[in-house]
Amino acid sequence: MSAFASDNYAGVHPDVLAAIGAADALGHVVAYGADPVTARAVERVREHLGADAHVFFVWGGTAANILCLESLAPLAHQAIICAESAHIYVDEGGAPERLLSRKLLPVATPDGKLTPALAATRAIRFGDEHAVQPAVISITQSTELGTRYSPEEIRALADFAHDHGMLLHLDGARIMNAAAAQGISLRAATRDLGIDALSLGATKNGALGAEAVVLWEDRFAEGFAWRRKSAMQLASKHRYVAAQVDALLTDGLWERNASHSNAMARRLADAVRDIPGIKVTQDVQSNAVFALLPETVREALYADDFVFYVWDEHTGEVRWMCSWDTTEADVDAFAAAVDRHSAAS
Amino acid sequence: MSAFASDNYAGVHPDVLAAIGAADALGHVVAYGADPVTARAVERVREHLGADAHVFFVWGGTAANILCLESLAPLAHQAIICAESAHIYVDEGGAPERLLSRKLLPVATPDGKLTPALAATRAIRFGDEHAVQPAVISITQSTELGTRYSPEEIRALADFAHDHGMLLHLDGARIMNAAAAQGISLRAATRDLGIDALSLGATKNGALGAEAVVLWEDRFAEGFAWRRKSAMQLASKHRYVAAQVDALLTDGLWERNASHSNAMARRLADAVRDIPGIKVTQDVQSNAVFALLPETVREALYADDFVFYVWDEHTGEVRWMCSWDTTEADVDAFAAAVDRHSAAS
Amino acid sequence: MSAFASDNYAGVHPDVLAAIGAADALGHVVAYGADPVTARAVERVREHLGADAHVFFVWGGTAANILCLESLAPLAHQAIICAESAHIYVDEGGAPERLLSRKLLPVATPDGKLTPALAATRAIRFGDEHAVQPAVISITQSTELGTRYSPEEIRALADFAHDHGMLLHLDGARIMNAAAAQGISLRAATRDLGIDALSLGATKNGALGAEAVVLWEDRFAEGFAWRRKSAMQLASKHRYVAAQVDALLTDGLWERNASHSNAMARRLADAVRDIPGIKVTQDVQSNAVFALLPETVREALYADDFVFYVWDEHTGEVRWMCSWDTTEADVDAFAAAVDRHSAAS
Amino acid sequence: MSAFASDNYAGVHPDVLAAIGAADALGHVVAYGADPVTARAVERVREHLGADAHVFFVWGGTAANILCLESLAPLAHQAIICAESAHIYVDEGGAPERLLSRKLLPVATPDGKLTPALAATRAIRFGDEHAVQPAVISITQSTELGTRYSPEEIRALADFAHDHGMLLHLDGARIMNAAAAQGISLRAATRDLGIDALSLGATKNGALGAEAVVLWEDRFAEGFAWRRKSAMQLASKHRYVAAQVDALLTDGLWERNASHSNAMARRLADAVRDIPGIKVTQDVQSNAVFALLPETVREALYADDFVFYVWDEHTGEVRWMCSWDTTEADVDAFAAAVDRHSAAS
Secondary structure, three states, rough: OOOOOOOOOOOOOHHHOOOHHHHOOOOOOOOOOHHHHHHHHHHHHHHHHHOOEEEEEEOOHHHHHHHHHHOOOOOEEEEEEEEEOOHHOOOOHHHHHHOOOOOOEEOOOOOOOOOOOHHHHHOOOOOOOOEEEEEEEEEEEEOOOOOOOOOHHHHHHHHHHHHHOEEEEEEEOOOHHHHHOOOOOOOOOHHHHOOOEHHHEEEOOOOOEEEEEEEOOHHHEEEEEHHHHHHHOOOOOOHHHHHHHHHHHHOOHHHHHOOOOOOOHHHHHHHOOOOOOOEEOOOOOOEEEEEEOOOOHHHHHHHHHHOOOEEEEEEEOEEEEEEOOHHHHHHHHHHHHHHHHHHHH | OOOOOOOOOOOOHHHHHHHHHHHHOOOOOOOOOOHHHHHHHHHHHHHHHOOEEEEEOOOOOHHHHHHHHHHHOOOOOOEEEEEEEHHHHHOOOOHHHHHHHHOEEEEEOOOOOOOOHHHHHEEEEEEEEOOOOOOOEEEEOOOOOOOOOHHHHHHHHHHHHHHHHOOOEEOOOOOHHHHHOOOOOOOOHHHHHOEEEEEEHHHHOOOOOOOEEEEOOOHHHOOHHOOOHHOOOOOOHHHHHHHHHHHHHOOHHHHHHHHHHHHHHHHHHHHHHOOOOOOEEOOOOEEEEEOOOOOHHHHHHHHHHEEEEEOOOOOOEEEEEEOOOOHHHHHHHHHHHHHHHHHHO | OOEEEOOOOOOHHHHHHHHHHHHHHOOOOOOOOHHHHHHHHHHHHHHHOOOOEEEEEOOHHHHHHHHHHHHHOOOOOOEEEEEEOOOOOOOOHHHHHHHHHOOEEEEEEEEOOOOOHHHHHHOOOOOOOOEEEEEOOOOOOOOOOOOOOOOHHHHHHHHHHHHHOOOEEEEOHHHHHHHHHOOOOOOOOOHHHHHOOOEEOHHHHHEEEEEEEEEHHHHHHHHHHHHHHOOOOOOOHHHHHHHHHHOOOOOOOHHHHHHHHHHHHHHHHHHHOOOOEEEEEOOOOOEEEEEOHHHHHHHHHHOOOOOOOEOOOOOOEEEOOOOOOOOHHHHHHHHHHHHHHHHHO | OOOOOOOOOOOOOOHHHHHHHEEEEEEEEOOOOOOOOHHHHHHHHHHOOOOEEEEEEOHHHHHHHHHHHHHHOOOOOEEEEEEEEOOOHOOOOOOOHHHHHHEEEEOOOOOOOOHHHHOOOOOOOOOOOOOOOOEEEEEOOOOOOOOOOOHHHHHHHHHHHHHHOOOOEEEOOOHHHHHHHHOOOOOOHHHHHHHOEEEEEEHHHOOOOOOEEOOOOOOHOOOOOHHHHHHHOOOOOOHHHHHHHHHHHHHHHHHHHHHHHHEEEEEEHHHHOOOOEEEEEEOOOOOEEEEEHHHHHHHHHHOOEEEEEEEOOOEEEEEEEEEOOOHHHHHHHHHHHHHHHHHHH
């Protein structure tokens, strides 16, 4: 299958599978995270994100997001400002409302990116008991639209949040793509910019199913063990989750995987950008290409067994995602098909 | 580490790791469960549990339990009758209350097993708007105390539940141990006895982290996809979860693993039963041994680096669990140590 | 105090107080609603809204809304489409999310009124497990902006909802104002137009604290007793709540109260409409006047001890509410002050 | 109706009705509690319970309990220890689980009263992430069984709670009965004994529908406004709720009402205690009498149109409640009937 549908269609990087095997070779180890594999993985995350980081592993990205948000906003009347396109707002099946019983305050954006001015439209009614109280701004880096905040833009949001008594969460399902594209460390891309809680994504970068919650203040981490357990995200054979993150953060694997998928997206965008009838609609700043193309071309590509999703049913805009295992040949074959079908239409 | 602490301390069976590798070798496949590995795993579960079974895979056992219970009792005022020792009541960090906002109605039991008479003490106040309404009886097989319901005992509970407008859930974290011990099929141990929803445990039987929710009526399964998603249990790279269950259910691996751990528990019980000062406190009917022993002996075993848990802080009763990878040598060395320290005390 | 701040600032209509006294004169009666006062009040509501109506009394309007919504959408993944200005979305302190763990899907409107076309922007992704599933459209009549749906507009929304497998809820905190303005019965204003669940407001119409939930299908009412009890809205001395609604629905009191407050709003709008610097911003179709006025005028009115609220902090738009006890003299004095201060500014 | 079924069957004390009328006579006042009636009522409660008391009014007793518990235990993994007979455990339709998503840890008691030793059986597993964490002990005074804690007994529980990092809540639906019986002030019966949060009951003492939440530390009150609003317990015409509590706390009305109902219960117990076949089963220490009597006698009383409830379906134990408006004639007539039917049986 040649797929540009999602970076979740990709398999597991061989080094991650090897790390799972190495964790297995230890035989019996303590369950629920009190094992040496987890201890080493926590240290590895701290090497990247700071010695003061509280690190917790979970299975999935929705869980990482929700547990970050609950850690920053523990009470039901606290609300979360986010982009209307945020994964937590549109693609988690209502998990934030179900698990947290909390209101998300969406803001329309042109490119998936919040700004202080946009967030300000929702940062209102502080002290009014009839209204939920904005407590957290949540942003996604790189965004669901493949765009990227600059470090300065994140810093401005952090300052805005903190100046208004709020905190800043980063949904980092693809933070590795963003940091690699910017050529900065994971820490420089997050904590150093004022991020209070990070969902550190690993699955899309080549893991089997592993994410980390990273919190930089003791007060946010207090009680986290129970939040994770009661949210059904404490793995019993915990070493196998921790080992995956460890592997990606070892010897720069995360950066190689991210840079590769970013490069494949740029290669694809460059190859199709000038094809008549094709319009690349968002800046290609990570591993996604958003484009408009004639419906006939789209259907012809589907008929060729290429797999990808329509992002916006009204406009027909599509999303093409690249992943750590996308090859240049994959990209070139797909771009050639786009060219061929466009010429024919 | 020679551990009798938990069957979660064990590693992953080689055949399960191989199945993960085989799933990986497929390259790109559709995410979120619409892939051929999942399709095959669903069929495999149906071979064991009936063609009418609705099958959903999740990461953890707490999630399997909670999603089963929500499927049977979708409304907040519906309550669940369970043993006071049930995992859902004491060991899931409040997840049932948090996720379901539902009341559990605990019943004290001598051996972890409910009976119709015991359940009847909680099956009261039907129609009274001031009281929650019992809607489900939840039992564990084999129980948290290592005991086992006979098929007749489960059938009697199913009849009692159904006669009172309730449904029967089985927490089958160790159903494989029970079925293997009884020499019956998984279906004969569950659906054929009137079970309405089953948490099919795989992790303790040799998986990495995989469980299945099995529901036998369409109405219970309706909307399940959203329940799982909003409970943060829909794996993106879903094939790797499904492959684990498939592997255990192929060529009788589940039964070999379960029979082995059961045999190790019997071997251990037989070896220590007659040691002066040791009292085996529950019938050894699966892969657990519960025992009372002098505190000095316990401490001496800990000093030898044997790992196991005190089950009851008040009485000092301990639990020794065997797993698929416990060896006869492990058992014999441990029993010898018990004997040696008991003689010395 | 001469207040145009809220119809909740008004007192209780003397006939309602008398009804409370009459209920009290019965001495001991059964608690929790199994009393003759409640029975009579239920019948009274049915006279107005149909013999097939299920009627339940609660203390407050937020509760009436939430219990209606839960009755129509009992599962957590079901979502509610509403106007961005809806009371349930902005003024209930997050109660819908807290109590129901459900997502509201807001739609921007110019006048507080949904249309099928507007609702259609949120009626999407049916069957997609990653997205909440729209199950209810909730509208407010008269709206939070003082505007009013025509019967045809409501019927069109009901048809749209039902055609898409959804249901229609009406937040009727001021349904009496709307029905009185339209000169139609409460039933003609609700059920006859396709409404599935109605929050029947009484408090703003002259009650002390009483609202009713009205449901027209047995399946929506099933289990309602527990929903109300567990939502903490089952009054123990229930007769005193029921008596209030009964009084308003007896001998046309509801209509007299509503017509009066509507007339006072029209009188006010007519008196200020042509004052230079004043702009009435919404059609005055019930008991509210929305207006823009110079900040100096607003401050001068505050200095005169007139009480009213700024509705929109960005534009300075204010809301002037009339109630059953607003007098012509109140209106004239206020309008004169607006005129006087406008001339001076 | 001559009823001994519940103190909720009683009407409203005339002084309370008069206070409602007086509040009404003020005409327009600010809604939602920022009115002079509420301000005076808050001060009145503080006169009784301490100048440092945070006071919030709500409609119902279930709400008062739940908002107290949420104030003391704001996080989902915090659990509440209570008697198995506690109203919050058995008679609130699952509201604590629904609203708080929190686990209650019930303890069997002979007389409805917890002790440190009994609470200790549930005050376990601190720090264990697999178990909910006991954070609050909740007691009822006077208890659901009509018994009463001595001041020393409450103090011992407060010390036990505080020594173990927990807090003490008192469900005071009938605290006025207890304090009156003990001849001490409301403060001496609560805060002076170490109570951290009090549900101050007024409805059973002669109000129409009003209770107060009383919290003695700033940190417990922080955010309470949103807890109340989102729990749907913020009355819009708030003055009418506050006025009721004010009336009962003025000029000793609370004590006269409570003492009277207590006296009627003693009169009833004394009159029936020695009737052959009748057994008073609990100490009569407030306004309730619990008794065993032959089923034939019970049915004969029902045939006479006396109304009361069977408390325990298994034993046939009944509860006879007295209220502020129970007369000596009511009691004597009822006791005579018990005597007559007992003699006949």
